[in-house]
Amino acid sequence: MNLNNKHVTIIGAGVAGLTAACCLADWDIHVSVLEKTPFPGGHAIQLTCKATDTCVKCGACIAEVKLSGAIRKPNVHIFTGTQMESISGQGPYRVHYRSHSPLVNADRCNGCGICFKKCPVPGTILQGQAPRVGPYVAIRRDLCRYFDNAACTLCRDSCPQGAIHFSNEATAGELKADAVLVATGFSPYNPAAKPYGYGLFQNVITSLDAERVLRDHYLMKRPTDGRTAQRIAFIQCVGSRDAKSGHLWCSKICCGSSLRMARLIQSRQENAEISFFYIDVQTFGKNFHSFYKEAQENIKMIRAIPGDIINTKMDELQVIYFDPDTHSSRDAIFDLVVLSVGLMPSAGNARMAGELGWPLDTQGFMPPRSSPNQPVPKGVFTIGTATGPMSIAESVSSAEQTAFEIIHFLGER
Amino acid sequence: MENKAENGVRGKESLSAEVMIFGDSVCAQRIAANLVDNGIGVCLAAGNGSSPASIIQDRVQWLSDTRLNHCHGFAGNFTLQIDHGHNQLKKTVQAIVVAEDDSRSPNYSQYRLTPGLRVVGLSDLEEKLKHSMTESFSGTDTRIVLLCGWRKDAHPSVARRMLEGCLQLQAQPGVSTYFMTGNMKVASAGSEELVHKAKQAGTVFFKFTGVFPTIQPQENGYFTIDYPDESTRNTFQLTADWVVVDETIEPANHLELLIQKLGIDQDHIGFAQSDNVRRLSNFTNRRGIFVAGGSRGVLSHAEQLADADQVSLNVLSFLGDLDGEPLAGVTIKQGLCARCLTCVRLCPHRAIEVGSRITVITEACQSCGICTAGCPGRAIEMEGVHIGLETIQRMNHLLAITFVEKPRIVVFGCMRSAGQSHTLIQVSGQALPEGVGFVEIPCGGTIAGRHLLGAFEAGADGVMLCICHTDNCQSEIGNVVARKRAESTRDLLASAGVETERLRIVSLSANMGNEFVYRIKAFIKDIVLLNNPQKENKNG
Amino acid sequence: MAENQPIHIEALNPDCCNQWLYQQDACLTCAMCASVCPVAGVDNYDPRKMVRMVSLGMVDQVVQSRWPWICTMCGKCEQSCPMGIDISDLTRKIRSLREGKHVPGILSKGLAAALETGNNLSLPKEDFIFILEDVGDEVAEEPGLEGFTVPIDKKGARILTTIHNKLVNTHTEDLKPWWRIFHAAGEDWTIASDNWEGTTWGYFTGDDEAMKVMAGRIVENMRRLEIDTLLWPE
CATH class of the missing domain: 3.30.70.20 (Alpha-Beta Plaits)
Structure with missing residues (x-):
């Protein structure tokens, strides 16, 4: 028996999807990975390494390794800017996709960064964080004013390489798939509805924002003035453990990522004063006990979730909370507040589940095959944070384990 | 033993490969089944008195009462000497999987308790619940207190089992349960829902931060528990009929010996895999030796089964690649x-x-x-590593004529970390600061003192050695020996009258292009400061 | 209440309030309710404490304490609670469990007066109308508001508005901004001369029956005056 005539389509090029792609490719299977964003790597590729001198096993580097690995495999094809439209057949399936041609020509772009400076809408032009598959710079169609009413062409006009070409062209395509693997990941919780002024106060940022700041600037810089923040608050469980919003789950990774970031900041900024507002600290890593002990000694651990944040006239943040020691209301001043936002089911899960005939769980995730649930379609598998909150290491495990199932499945056919 | 299964997935030639599995855990047995299904011959070294599950019965060579004496050889060709009862066996296998069960012990001392009639460990509780031996717990007005993660946080999988036990107890007639914990561990899938269910069923939860209850055993066997409650600020007293304590999961006792005989690394707890992300998920420092389930860490039952599939894939891939090209010679x-x-x-x-x-x-x-x-x-x-004096001299010469005014910096960097970060800088269209030459090396451990000194000899103003972070080295100790060697090179520099600050050791990860540049720039700044007074001296 | 005497947990019945549908048992003790509470810490009160005490079966102790009455019923705790515990409703329930004569004076007297006379000040109808007209005259003297009159008991108006008692007592100036806006907007509005008070004394005392009576009176005013829209600035 030979698997080199088998085709697998993976939806989502995050750490789970890429790991699975590497595993399957090792068995000579033809792997196509559809990624709707302009860059592969998912959320994980944007995270910062949190090692001080010692590795703290956050796993951020794994995404890099998996992506480099997948790119090198000749039988892995990553389609960026590509979404699955529909699926037909009973297995083997036909996966119909739609691919937007990139607006930045990879061969011409030299990454000079002039377009970033010219663009009037912050966040519209994105830069890759990883080894490349296609262009390293991309333009978000949903934010770009050109696609609104052709109102703005500043980046195109200013590009010295002539690398930008506006086009709404999309090509439709079709892939044969003996198996389909859903690795669509999670959506971070949008904390605008919480009383923390997110979106109003620029120095209130999410944990994912904080990862990017640390990665890009080494120190914890404030968005408003670029000063290095010395007094920093982390607020946990923002959007998680929140039955009222329908999120009766712990997002699992936030205690680990926030405490590790806090210690990283302290290792780089000697005078950083960090407060950590929490309900219950969750375990992360084999070294949890000693890491946690060290954190307790160096970080002000406050077992209460704050109520309000006020931006003072000095452009500081006044955080109001119930002090568990004195049992009274208190406030504390910070330069920067990091909201540890929860992992939510991906926005497209319902559509994806409907298209594939896959049962969503009560929380809106797509549970793995082995879950004692209703029957699932043959040859379809789910992995990674599409199935529920998990760490990078666990996403890798989930992908490897499921790759084994897929290989077994393809071998039996 | 050869066993070609009909539904195997591996298409490659003769599948007579033999894999040795140590352990008879559920994980080990599932690995055996997976491998046998794929036409791989399996020998399983089990503990005393255990017997194979039906799924692998008669399909694997099952050896109970074994002890590994010696392991010789290498990936694809290990020779194992095994004591089997009074006999000695010699076994040649291509790969080895360590999948021993973990060991579980109740945490009496954490709660200052001693084992007793009315103190039950979690595993004992589960046994009783499994065999419906719950009558001892039921009765009118029975109060059962579950103690979970006070002075030492409970592992999430343990906390989850405590919750499951709690729910089952609460469902017994006449039973009231009280769950007393430090940090409530709810990160396992579905745990938050379990807590919610238990609350709805009537379990009362108390959480503590730093100050924990005192438990006094009474003469009649019951317990009086006194505690301050943090949210109401009341002091409570509770008389408990039963106390359930959580447990600590550790490596099995005999794992230590196995680790020694196989020559594999262990973590600080004693599991047979170093705590290093490069070993994910089932790899060890030795090619061809894998570790799974309760031998590599604390894993829940479901995770152990998943681990079995994962390691099976890794073993099969390894066996398939045995004939492949070896790495650089x-x-x-x-x-x-x-x-x-x-x-x-x-x-x-x-x-x-x-x-x-x-x-x-x-x-x-x-x-x-x-x-x-x-x-x-x-x-x-x-083969293929060029870090000798001549190479560095050539590079430095090039730097010297290109960037006349700039200090010359030689950066040695591991290909798995600094090398990757360097690539990131390049693909984003950036360049290293002027005057900097980057030399990619296979591992920090490739660099000896002579290479560092050679760089100075070749005219470098500063030398930076980039290694992986501690506990993140593909070769486990490459970064450690690199640091040691660089530090002794510094001593040499000092005795030669060269400022030791000219040699810098930096740890870096694979995905930190900007940090790489930041670190180099900071180094250049320091080197410029060192260079200037020197110039003055020369002039004078 | 003495907080340092150990409380015997056996003596409490955590199931006592199972039939209450406020989700009080779902508490994670995250303290967000206490963090947003404007009176947390006053006399050792905080909303989490109350929720936990009820959940533990300490209802009597809570009912006897001052805590439920320290609460301003602003509702921020309930709004912020991630577990969806109905903390304000729970507070009302606790308040309702106190015998009427033990309800704090200002609330019990206010409620009694409101039920008896239609407003807690027991302000006679003539005096009420006099005050409104007097303030109305002052408004009419302002430039641009010439000819302003206060429409009382106007049948068929578009909007009926209620009045907070302090606006016809110590804070009559605060009536004017409303009226200026009505005038500028050309709004067709009116005030009822009886049962004009909007403050729901029954809400604050947890007395559902009283709340029903007072709300019923407002509805009755709307029927009598044939008005569809109520402006209830409480």
Whole structure:
């Protein structure tokens, strides 16, 4: 028996999807990975390494390794800017996709960064964080004013390489798939509805924002003035453990990522004063006990979730909370507040589940095959944070384990 | 034993490969089943008195009452000497999987309790619940207190089992349960819902931060528990009929011996896998030796089964790749070798064989170069690595004529971390600061003091050695030996009258392009400061 | 209440309030309710404490304490609670469990007066109308508001508005901004001369029956005056 005539389509090029792609490719299977964003790597590729001198096993580097690995495999094809439209057949399936041609020509772009400076809408032009598959710079169609009413062409006009070409062209395509693997990941919780002024106060940022700041600037810089923040608050469980919003789950990774970031900041900024507002600290890593002990000694651990944040006239943040020691209301001043936002089911899960005939769980995730649930379609598998909150290491495990199932499945056919 | 299964998935030629599995855990048995299904012959070393599950019965060679005496050989060709009862067995296998069960012990002392009639450990509780031996717990007005993670946080999988036990107890007639915990561990899938269910069923939860209840055993066997409640600020007293304590999950006792005999690394707890992300998910420092389930960490039942599938895939891939190209060759020049065995002691992959000659086992070698740098006779060579004096001289010359006014900086960087970060800088269209030359090396351990000194000799103003972070080295100790070697090189610099600040050691990860540039710039700044007073001296 | 005497947990019945549908048992003790509470810490009160005490079966102790009456019923705790515990409703329930004569004076007297006379000040109808007209005259003297009159009991108006008692007592100036806006907007509005008070004394005392009576009176005013829209600035 030979698997080199088998085709697998993976939806989502995050750490789970890429790991699975590497595993399957090792068995000579033809792997196509559809990624709707302009860059592969998912959320994980944007995270910062949190090692001080010692590795703290956050796993951020794994995404890099998996992506480099997948790119090198000749039988892995990553389609960026590509979404699955529909699926037909009973297995083997036909996966119909739609691919937007990139607006930045990879061969011409030299990454000079002039377009970033010219663009009037912050966040519209994105830069890759990883080894490349296609262009390293991309333009978000949903934010770009050109696609609104052709109102703005500043980046195109200013590009010295002539690398930008506006086009709404999309090509439709079709892939044969003996198996389909859903690795669509999670959506971070949008904390605008919480009383923390997110979106109003620029120095209130999410944990994912904080990862990017640390990665890009080494120190914890404030968005408003670029000063290095010395007094920093982390607020946990923002959007998680929140039955009222329908999120009766712990997002699992936030205690680990926030405490590790806090210690990283302290290792780089000697005078950083960090407060950590929490309900219950969750375990992360084999070294949890000693890491946690060290954190307790160096970080002000406050077992209460704050109520309000006020931006003072000095452009500081006044955080109001119930002090568990004195049992009274208190406030504390910070330069920067990091909201540890929860992992939510991906926005497209319902559509994806409907298209594939896959049962969503009560929380809106797509549970793995082995879950004692209703029957699932043959040859379809789910992995990674599409199935529920998990760490990078666990996403890798989930992908490897499921790759084994897929290989077994393809071998039996 | 050869066993070709009909529904196997591996298409490659003769599948007579033999894999040795240590352990009879559910994980081990599932691995055995997976491998046998794929036409791989499996021998399983089980504990005393255990017997195979029906799924693998008659399909694997099942050895109970075994003890590993010696492991010789390398990936694809291990020879194991095993005590089997009173007999000695010799077994040649291509791969080894360590999948021993973990060991579980109730945490009496954490709660200042001693084992007793009315104190139940979690595993005991589960046994009782499994066999419906719950009548002892039921009765009118029975209060059961579950103690979970006070002074030492409970593992999430343990906390989850405590919750499951709690729910079952609460459902018994006449039983009230009280769950007392430090941090409530709810990160396992569905745990938050379990807590919610328990609350709805009537379990009362108390959480503590730092100050924990005192438990007094009474003469009649019951317990009085006194505690301050943090949210109401009341002091409570509770008389408990039963106390359930959580447990600590540790490596099995005999794992230590197995680890020693197999020559694999262990973590600080004693599990048979170092706490290093490079070993994810089932790898060890030795090619061809894998670790799974309760042998590699604390895993829930479901995770152990998933781990079995995962390791099966890794083993199958390994067996499939055995015929593939070996990595870059490392050779020992016999004429220069003094048989001092430094290389044998240094090699983290156990890839050096001591025979009539000292040789490198290609199948096991990971080409880290730690031995080449460590060999006092410079007898070991590695293909494709150019870090000798001439190479650096050429590079420095180029830097000197291109960036006349800039200090010359030589950066040595591991290909798995600084090398990757360097690539990131390049693909984003950036360049290294002027005057900086980057030399990619297979591992920090490839660099010896002579390479660092060579860079200075070749005219560098500063030398930066970029290694992986501690506990993140593909070769486990490459970064540690690199640091040691660099530090002793600093001593040499000092005795030669060169400022030690000119040699900097930096740890870096694979995905930190900007940090890489930041660190280099900071280094250049310091070197410029060092250079300026020197110039003045020369002028004077 | 003495907080340092150990409380015997056996003596409490955590199931006592199972039939209450406020989700009080779902508490994670995250303290967000206490963090947003404007009176947390006053006399050792905080909403989490109350929720936990009820959940533990300490209802009597809570009912006897001052805590439920320290609460301003602003509702921020309930709004912020991630577990969706109906903390304000729970507070009302606790308040309702106190015998009427033990309800704090200002609330019990206010409620009694409101039920008896239609407003807690027991302000006679003539005096009420006099005050409104007097303030109305002052408004009419302002430039641009010439000819302003207060429409009382105007049948068929578009909007009926209620009045907070302090606006016809100590804070009559605060009536004017409303009226200026009505005038500028050309709004067709009116005030009822009886049962004009909007403050729901029954809400604050947890007395559902009283709340029903007072709300019923407002509805009755709307029926009598044939008005569809109520402006209830409480």
